[in-house]
Amino acid sequence: MRVELREIRKQFGPVKANDGISLVLEGGQIYGLLGENGAGKSTLMKILSGYQPPDSGQIFLNGRPVRFHSPAEALSGGVGMLYQDPLDIPPFRVIDNYLLGRESGLGLNYKAARRQLRELAGRYNFAIDLDATIDSLSLGERQQLELMRLLAGGAQVLILDEPTTGISAEQKELLFDSMRRLAAQEGKTLILVSHKLDEVQELCQHAFVLRRGQLVGQTGIPCPTVKLVEMMFGQAPPRSQRPPFEPGDPVLEVEAATLADARLRVENVSLAVPAGEIFGLAGLEGSGQRHLLRGCAGLLRPEHGRIRLAGQDVTHWSYHRRQDAGAAYLAAGRLEEGLIAGLTLTEHMALVRPDRSFMVDWNQAHREITGRISHYHIVGRPDSTAGELSGGNQQRLLFALLRDRLRLLLLEHPTRGLDVRSADTIWQLLYRRREQGTAILFISADLDEIIERSDRIAVFSGGKMSRIVLARETTVDELGHLIGGQA
Numbered sequence: 443m444r445v446e447l448r449e450i451r452k453q454f455g456p457v458k459a460n461d462g463i464s465l466v467l468e469g470g471q472i473y474g475l476l477g478e479n480g481a482g483k484s485t486l487m488k489i490l491s492g493y494q495p496p497d498s499g500q501i502f503l504n505g506r507p508v509r510f511h512s513p514a515e516a517l518s519g520g521v522g523m524l525y526q527d528p529l530d531i532p533p534f535r536v537i538d539n540y541l542l543g544r545e546s547g548l549g550l551n552y553k554a555a556r557r558q559l560r561e562l563a564g565r566y567n568f569a570i571d572l573d574a575t576i577d578s579l580s581l582g583e584r585q586q587l588e589l590m591r592l593l594a595g596g597a598q599v600l601i602l603d604e605p606t607t608g609i610s611a612e613q614k615e616l617l618f619d620s621m622r623r624l625a626a627q628e629g630k631t632l633i634l635v636s637h638k639l640d641e642v643q644e645l646c647q648h649a650f651v652l653r654r655g656q657l658v659g660q661t662g663i664p665c666p667t668v669k670l671v672e673m674m675f676g677q678a679p680p681r682s683q684r685p686p687f688e689p690g691d692p693v694l695e696v697e698a699a700t701l702a703d704a705r706l707r708v709e710n711v712s713l714a715v716p717a718g719e720i721f722g723l724a725g726l727e728g729s730g731q732r733h734l735l736r737g738c739a740g741l742l743r744p745e746h747g748r749i750r751l752a753g754q755d756v757t758h759w760s761y762h763r764r765q766d767a768g769a770a771y772l773a774a775g776r777l778e779e780g781l782i783a784g785l786t787l788t789e790h791m792a793l794v795r796p797d798r799s800f801m802v803d804w805n806q807a808h809r810e811i812t813g814r815i816s817h818y819h820i821v822g823r824p825d826s827t828a829g830e831l832s833g834g835n836q837q838r839l840l841f842a843l844l845r846d847r848l849r850l851l852l853l854e855h856p857t858r859g860l861d862v863r864s865a866d867t868i869w870q871l872l873y874r875r876r877e878q879g880t881a882i883l884f885i886s887a888d889l890d891e892i893i894e895r896s897d898r899i900a901v902f903s904g905g906k907m908s909r910i911v912l913a914r915e916t917t918v919d920e921l922g923h924l925i926g927g928q929a
């Protein structure tokens with residue numbers, strides 16, 4: 443299917459999210475859509491997929507003008523989109539979600555649907571239990587399910603908005619294989635929205651670059667990465683250097699802790715992190731690193747062992763009590779655990795006030811968030827809701843809501859969804875905290891990031907903390923082997 447977008451415009455208040463974008467996409471190709479945070483990528487794709495209407499401009503499919511009023515309408519016209527944050531319904535079963543949004547709401551045929559879903563899963567090597575509930579699936583599996591729903595619905599054009607943030611390396615390979623097959627063998631038109639330039643290089647044949655709502659460039663792939671970065675930012679952004687580390691007093695001490703939930707048991711973890719250290723946790727998704735982080739935050743109670751914060755035994759303290767003692771935790775699920783989509787930025791500021799008194803001083807909250815919006819370069823206003831912000835700006839908001847003085851900062855995928863320049867800005871802010879003596883523990887799926895940003899790295903594999911290495915003495919290859927369980 444040939445897609446043409448002509449002069450698409452969309453404005454939100456003063457923000458020109460899409461400012462006259464025109465582009466043409468051919469069938470059988472994979473296109474990359476690039477641009478810094480807030481450039482207008484998701485907005486453009488939501489317009490193409492019927493999620494929201496443009497203010498003006500036209501869409502042509504195979505030369506015919508179309509106007510979609512809903513994602514369901516777009517899907518029956520051949521356009522399907524996998525959103526940046528999944529839209530499925532967690533308490534439902536896989537099979538029910540699959541049937542959702544189908545044209546024939548009445549007389550749902552479970553038997554036929556089951557057969558169809560099994561057939562699709564077989565074709566793309568996806569293994570999913572049809573009777574499991576959505577909340578028991580990993581993010582990667584939820585994506586696979588959504589992809590199958592779109593394909594069964596007749597999608598000829600498939601849009602994937604940052605599909606590889608938060609899924610495992612294996613799931614990523616599976617996803618990329620399916621994408622290649624869909625384009626090369628089935629002639630579909632694929633669009634990958636991503637900040638990971640190596641992924642765009644690996645998968646796409648062509649890239650479009652947006653900046654401030656406009657198309658500023660397009661190129662065939664391969665194209666030198668520096669050139670792509672220049673197109674995105676106008677010039678290659680400098681990378682900040684990690685300041686030297688001078689260990690202070692111990693901040694976090696974990697002694698022989700056993701942390702378990704229904705799915706995974708992590709036994710006998712011990713480590714000590716001094717003030718000012720940046721400590722990376724590496725491992726495949728679900729290897730135990732998240733248990734450790736949540737255990738330190740007070741969100742997962744250890745079955746055995748002790749956890750000390752600045753010398754004080756906090757093993758049985760709640761999250762709130764640990765917060766007051768100077769710990770903070772930043773979850774990966776931005777809109778699930780971190781922010782509340784319908785609340786404004788000012789309201790978020792009021793919610794995180796340390797005093798938690800009954801009366802809210804709204805003027806004070808407004809002043810405070812205004813300062814933080816500019817300090818953290820958030821594109822948004824105090825009265826914007828968190829849900830209106832672009833993905834990268836939501837991530838910045840999470841950081842903006844942290845307290846000033848912290849002893850311990852626990853971060854899950856801190857730069858998820860950030861473009862390279864924004865990610866670097868976040869690390870500069872984290873370096874400043876480190877210099878003030880904050881100990882930082884973080885999980886990342888990006889081994890380059892772990893090696894570049896950490897002082898020490900703990901390697902997790904299969905529910906064990908297998909060893910601790912010095913970041914400057916290891917390489918991506920070596921770390922990759924250790925994560926896979928090889929010495």
Ligand SMILES: Nc1ncnc2c1ncn2[C@@H]1O[C@H](COP(=O)(O)OP(=O)(O)OP(=O)(O)O)[C@@H](O)[C@H]1O
Pocket residue numbers: 454457458459477478479480481482483484485486821822829830831832833834835859
């Ligand atoms: N529903 C909305 N209401 C108000 N402003 C919005 C809305 N949707 C998008 N915007 C604004 O439009 C601009 C473009 O946002 P968009 O989500 O398209 O960016 P993006 O390129 O996808 O960025 P990211 O890489 O951070 O996901 C941003 O400034 C954003 O705040």
Ligand SMILES: [Mg+2]
Pocket residue numbers: 483484485526603832833834
């Ligand atoms: Mg986006």
